[in-house]
Amino acid sequence: MDRCRILVVEDEDTIAHILQAVLEDHECEVHIARTAEDGLAQVKRMSFDVALLDIVLPGMNGLQLLTKIREERPDTEVLMMTSHASVETVVEAIHHGAYDYIRKPFQDVEEVWINVQRAIEKKRLTEANRSLIVNQERQNQELGASVKRLSSLIEAGRAMSEFTSLSKLLDFFTGLVAKELDVERASLMLLDDAGEELRIAAARGLGGLELEKIRVKVGEGVAGRVARTGQHILVTDASSDARARKSANPKLSDSFISAPIVLSMPIKSAEKVSGVINVTNRISGVPFDEEDVAYLAGLAGQLAVAVERARHFDDLQRAYESLKAAQEQLVFAERLKAIGQMAAGVAHDFNNSLSVILGRAQLVIRRIDHEPSNLADIRGDLEAIEKISLQGAETVKRVQEYTRIRKDLPHSKVDLNVVVREAVEMTRPKWSEASKAQGRRIEIQLELNEMPYVSGNLYELTQVVGNLIFNSVEAMPNGGAIQFRTYFEEDTVCLEVRDSGVGMDEETTSRLFEPFYTTKETGQGLGTSIIYGIVSRHLGEVVVDSAPEDGTRVTIKLPRLLGHEPTASAADVTEAEETKANTILLVDDEDMVRETYGTALALSGHKVATAASGNEALEALAKGSFDLMITDLSMEGMSGLELSERVRKTNSVMPIILLSGWAIQQDEAQVTEAGINRVLAKPCPIERLLAAVGDIGTSPVAT
Ligand code: ADP
Ligand code: MG
Numbered sequence: 046m047d048r049c050r051i052l053v054v055e056d057e058d059t060i061a062h063i064l065q066a067v068l069e070d071h072e073c074e075v076h077i078a079r080t081a082e083d084g085l086a087q088v089k090r091m092s093f094d095v096a097l098l099d100i101v102l103p104g105m106n107g108l109q110l111l112t113k114i115r116e117e118r119p120d121t122e123v124l125m126m127t128s129h130a131s132v133e134t135v136v137e138a139i140h141h142g143a144y145d146y147i148r149k150p151f152q153d154v155e156e157v158w159i160n161v162q163r164a165i166e167k168k169r170l171t172e173a174n175r176s177l178i179v180n181q182e183r184q185n186q187e188l189g190a191s192v193k194r195l196s197s198l199i200e201a202g203r204a205m206s207e208f209t210s211l212s213k214l215l216d217f218f219t220g221l222v223a224k225e226l227d228v229e230r231a232s233l234m235l236l237d238d239a240g241e242e243l244r245i246a247a248a249r250g251l252g253g254l255e256l257e258k259i260r261v262k263v264g265e266g267v268a269g270r271v272a273r274t275g276q277h278i279l280v281t282d283a284s285s286d287a288r289a290r291k292s293a294n295p296k297l298s299d300s301f302i303s304a305p306i307v308l309s310m311p312i313k314s315a316e317k318v319s320g321v322i323n324v325t326n327r328i329s330g331v332p333f334d335e336e337d338v339a340y341l342a343g344l345a346g347q348l349a350v351a352v353e354r355a356r357h358f359d360d361l362q363r364a365y366e367s368l369k370a371a372q373e374q375l376v377f378a379e380r381l382k383a384i385g386q387m388a389a390g391v392a393h394d395f396n397n398s399l400s401v402i403l404g405r406a407q408l409v410i411r412r413i414d415h416e417p418s419n420l421a422d423i424r425g426d427l428e429a430i431e432k433i434s435l436q437g438a439e440t441v442k443r444v445q446e447y448t449r450i451r452k453d454l455p456h457s458k459v460d461l462n463v464v465v466r467e468a469v470e471m472t473r474p475k476w477s478e479a480s481k482a483q484g485r486r487i488e489i490q491l492e493l494n495e496m497p498y499v500s501g502n503l504y505e506l507t508q509v510v511g512n513l514i515f516n517s518v519e520a521m522p523n524g525g526a527i528q529f530r531t532y533f534e535e536d537t538v539c540l541e542v543r544d545s546g547v548g549m550d551e552e553t554t555s556r557l558f559e560p561f562y563t564t565k566e567t568g569q570g571l572g573t574s575i576i577y578g579i580v581s582r583h584l585g586e587v588v589v590d591s592a593p594e595d596g597t598r599v600t601i602k603l604p605r606l607l608g609h610e611p612t613a614s615a616a617d618v619t620e621a622e623e624t625k626a627n628t629i630l631l632v633d634d635e636d637m638v639r640e641t642y643g644t645a646l647a648l649s650g651h652k653v654a655t656a657a658s659g660n661e662a663l664e665a666l667a668k669g670s671f672d673l674m675i676t677d678l679s680m681e682g683m684s685g686l687e688l689s690e691r692v693r694k695t696n697s698v699m700p701i702i703l704l705s706g707w708a709i710q711q712d713e714a715q716v717t718e719a720g721i722n723r724v725l726a727k728p729c730p731i732e733r734l735l736a737a738v739g740d741i742g743t744s745p746v747a748t
Contacts, residue, residue: 048072048073048074051076053076054081055079067157082104082105084098088114092118094168095164095165098125122164125143126147145160190336200221212246216247219248220249223250226337229325233248235352236272241263250326267323277310280308308333312348313345314349402430409423459498459501464509465540467503468513485522485523488527489526498606499583499585499605500583501603508579509579515572527543528544529542549593558576586601626652628672629672629673630665631646631653639657642675646735646738658680674701687719702737702741722741
């Protein structure tokens, strides 16, 4: 313990001397003052641990001096001395901050020392206490800072799981580091794939630099060295440290090597360095300490994990995209294949139809030559021709439906029963003719019940069922049956497709929907993934139930369209009204077509003029007036659409019917724009043509 310094203010020499002797005996440094004024002057000069003040002094008294000393040196403990201690003065003294008082004359000088010793003790305790408080405050501050950093580490960890793009994540981290370490500049560099160069991936405070051009070779400069060794570098004196000398060029020009990096931390996981974080220029000017280093190391550790993960994610994303592109290609190829199969089936169908038509037509000619009066047989032949032609027309329509290039149709009200019928018809060549040709018979059984509508895309859903049929047919090399059943349960509309085919083992059932999974030699493995994709998009579900040699049951479950009652089978044929005779202009470049429809219209009482081209039609219209024009679409010189547009320039009232073999492919908006009122598909049964003419001829036309 240091020697105590004590001030004695006493005007009586004897007492002053006694005190001096006693205190010096106890190793104290004693200063004597005879007056309060002298005492105060000494207090101002130096600090005392304890002051002993006589109360009665010449001039300023002891109590006044006490007040001044408390002001001047609040740490000095004061003991008052009095010979006639009245309670009042003692109380006043203590009130003014005296520690205690000593009665004069001294009974026992050692008692005086005990008093002084206590005062000294109190002074020491106060001091110790004060430094404890200061210490604690500092610790509190440090703890607060640590907690803050810790929570920013936690925040960083949490943020990482939310980033899906590496660049966003890195930017976030760099921002966090700059904020937490209070730096003007921070940069995050990543190693290239070859592990040779660092490039800046994110930065703060490096505005004006062409960051993407900055390259640092591993081993060069501070960052390069950190990347090589995997050990951080903390430059404590940037101005003298050669590793971090500032560049004379404020733009850091062609190299980041000369940047005044002050702290550089590797980003590494499992000893593999993937980059470095550099920080420079603390805004407050306070140098970086070990705590900053520990904090940055913590962040860098988390970052390393995130970088690894994000790289995997990016790789996966790329792989996924190329797979998707490949799949789209294959889906397209699969569709072409299906179209090819269908075309082959259609050709086969058609040849059959044509042979019937040809045969019957030749028969009619013979009958007319040899037995012209046998009208009943002639009529029978003609009816057969009529029937088979209509069937052929249906087939062609289906092919057109299937191959037509679709813009993605919006979701609309779809009847699953219609879907089933369409799909069955569309795939007829696959299950009927083609299979028969291979010597097997496939039977289709329909149990279609009344159902609510679903919201969806008719074409896509037809594709789903079509694919199911393809798979079932392929699963029945010796023929069999495919049963369809529709039903609904509360808000779910279901279609069950059951076949009596070879069935599937457990592995196939579980991998069925994987794209490219196939057990067939020439299979693509896409049918079921297309089914899955479409049904999912319709918010539905596919349930498969199958066992080897025991057939397969696939159930498609779709949410019902709310607010629509069960479907009723709509009769779509409108009876023709009583026909009114019209003057009709019939435009077609095919002589046969003009003749056939022209004759049919004339036989029903209409007055018909014909034109073989758009120009002829315009001439006819210029000369005479017509109630109605029927035109073909594709004609040499001028198409039906162009013709209609030209006619509409001068005539906005005459109804125009487009009669075309391409009717199905027509864009509705384009047709309306050209001023066409009705579209009919070729071949068109005479009744339908007459009905249309009757309809349109009697109702006024709005254009
Ligand atoms: P692909 O028909 O080109 O093989 P899919 O995706 O349509 O591709 O079908 C995948 C596999 O699922 C088929 O190879 C087959 O093993 C099995 N599979 C699908 N449907 C049936 C079914 N109805 N009966 C038996 N196996 C089926
Ligand atoms: Mg298939």
